[in-house]
Amino acid sequence: MMIRGWTFRVRLTALYGGLFLLVGAALLTVTYLLLAGALDRQQVSPGVVYNGGVAVAAPAKAGGAAKIVNSEDVDAIAKKEAFAKQVQLDLREKTLNSLLQWGALALGGVAVVGVYLGWLVAGRTLRPIQQITATARRVADRNLHERIALGGPRDxxxxxxxxxxxxxxxxxxxxxxxxxxxxxxxxxxxxxxxxxxxxxxxxxxxxxxxxxxxxxxxxxxxxxxxxxxxxxxxxxxxxxEQQVTDPVPVDLAEVAGHVLDQTTSPGVEVRHELRPATTSGDPVLLERLTQNLVENAVRYNASGGWVHVMCARDGDRTRLSVTNTGPVVAAYEIPGLFEPFRRLTDRVGSARGTGLGLSIVRSVARAHGGDVHAVPRDGGGLVVQVTLPAN
Missing domain, CATH: 1.10.287.130 (Signal transduction histidine kinase, dimerisation/phosphotransfer (DHp) domain)
Structure with missing residues (x-):
């Protein structure tokens, strides 16, 4: 379950580190087997053990006849051979154990180096993909003029x-x-x-x-x-639909106040809470955005209802919120309201609209680097909030 949460770079690093560890373990195993075979083939001479490392041959009689040894000499030779065999086994065991110990330490060091190198290689390998991803994100913000223009070899x-x-x-x-x-x-x-x-x-x-x-x-x-x-x-x-080419400083509070002064709302109470909220953009488009929100809130309302317009700055963002009373709107119907020529058939006064009001709001907001969200209001109506970069 944990591997599913790993990034692709972490998985590549784990793969490279595992390959380093596997190759190192295989090399250590082959070295161990070869050294064990070599030690088995090298026999320790009893003369080397009992004569200070110099092998001494048994003296021979004149004429080349071998010397006859008694039973005590046979026993001594057998003991010497057994002792030499024990020395050989002890040497073999200690040599192989030492190889395993130091080899394991070396293998651990190789694994650490492999993980580090794997992390660097994975980062370098994924760098073009990160560039493609970053460009795709910018394109998703409706900047279709962006290009990747990736250099390097044609791979x-x-x-x-x-x-x-x-x-x-x-x-x-x-x-x-x-x-x-x-x-x-x-x-x-x-x-x-x-x-x-x-x-x-x-x-x-x-x-x-x-x-x-x-x-x-x-x-x-x-x-x-x-x-x-x-x-x-x-x-x-x-x-x-196009990006704003020559943005100028705009105070959404002034724009909202101007729109509210020109808005007629028979039977609907219009409230407002306007605090300075500056942003950069096209004043005409931002005024159209605010006008569409206010007109929709007034048009799709109930008799005796109200509309509340709030504008303020929140950190590095500027927020314009329009809340109104009216018919109950299901949450699953809200995304369709932002599509061109889409209206709720049960909304009052829908025949007088064009079906482009909220679509224009969303297009203008995105052209200015912002976005718009709407949620149903408890008791009926909507809460529509536009978020733009603050100036």
């Missing part, structure tokens, strides 16, 4: 990094094309909608316009206004 890791760079290149081109298409299409659609609104207003302003025409014109103007809000939202989303 498997270089091939992986180049493949990843190629994928990022295609994704970047695809997203840029999508943003350009949305922006161009929205610009093209604005003109006919503006012409439609003008023609309807002119037709309805004629003195002889029948009531049926005026009623139809009011309906068409309302539909036209909804389409204009939709296109404006698409343009804002396309703009907010």
């Amino acid at each position: 498997e890791l270089r091939e992986l990094a180049d493949t990843f760079d190629g994928m990022l290149e295609r994704l970047d081109a695809s997203f840029d094309g999508q943003r350009r298409f949305v922006a161009n299409a929205s610009h093209e659609l604005r003109t006919p909608l503006a012409i439609n609104r003008t023609l309807l207003e002119v037709a309805m302003g004629r003195p002889d316009a029948p009531p049926q025409l005026c009623q139809l014109g009011d309906t068409l103007l309302e539909v036209n206004a909804r389409h204009e809000r939709l296109i404006d939202g698409l343009l804002t989303m396309a703009r907010s």
Whole structure:
């Protein structure tokens, strides 16, 4: 169970250290067997033991005849041979034991050195992977212009990094094309909608316009206004999908106060707690973010309910929180609220929205290096909090 929590570098180090230990143990075993065989083949002569290390041959009679020894000489020779054998066994045992002791110490030292070298080699081996991981994290923050650009020899890791760079290149081109298409299409659609609104207003302003025409014109103007809000939202989303290039200092408290001054909330009490909370970014986009949060909180509320807007700085982060009363929202439905054109069908006034409000909030927050989270409020409604880097 513990191995599952080890990092890949630790596992590689353990593998390298284990290989060092295994090879060292195998080398020690082979040395032990070879030395044991060599000691077995080397016989200790009794003459070496009893004559100060010099072997002395038995004297011979003239003419080459061997000397005849009695039984006492045979016993003495046998004792000498037995003693020499015992010396040989004792020498063999002590030599092999000494080899094992010092070999085990050497093997332990080799294992420590192997673990250290394994840690260094594993770190060097995994360094390109760490570079790829760091780039992937930055890309996950919607920075598709980032590239790994891994150097070094053309090995498997270089091939992986180049493949990843190629994928990022295609994704970047695809997203840029999508943003350009949305922006161009929205610009093209604005003109006919503006012409439609003008023609309807002119037709309805004629003195002889029948009531049926005026009623139809009011309906068409309302539909036209909804389409204009939709296109404006698409343009804002396309703009907010990109990183802010020229950020300026912005106080979210001032932005929230300006938005609240322009907000009408019939039947809904609006409270606020605004403390200085500076950040850097695009003032227009940050104002649109705050406006969408406040308008959603007012629109999707209950009669006699309230909205609380809080803005403050928390360490190195700036927080904007909007809480409202309203219908009960299940926790599993909240992620869908941040998707384009997704609305809860049972929320009051959903037909008047475009389904882009919270999507724009999330895009603007991420473009400024922040994020947005929402949780259900006890008793109904939502608590939406935007977190941005403090300036």
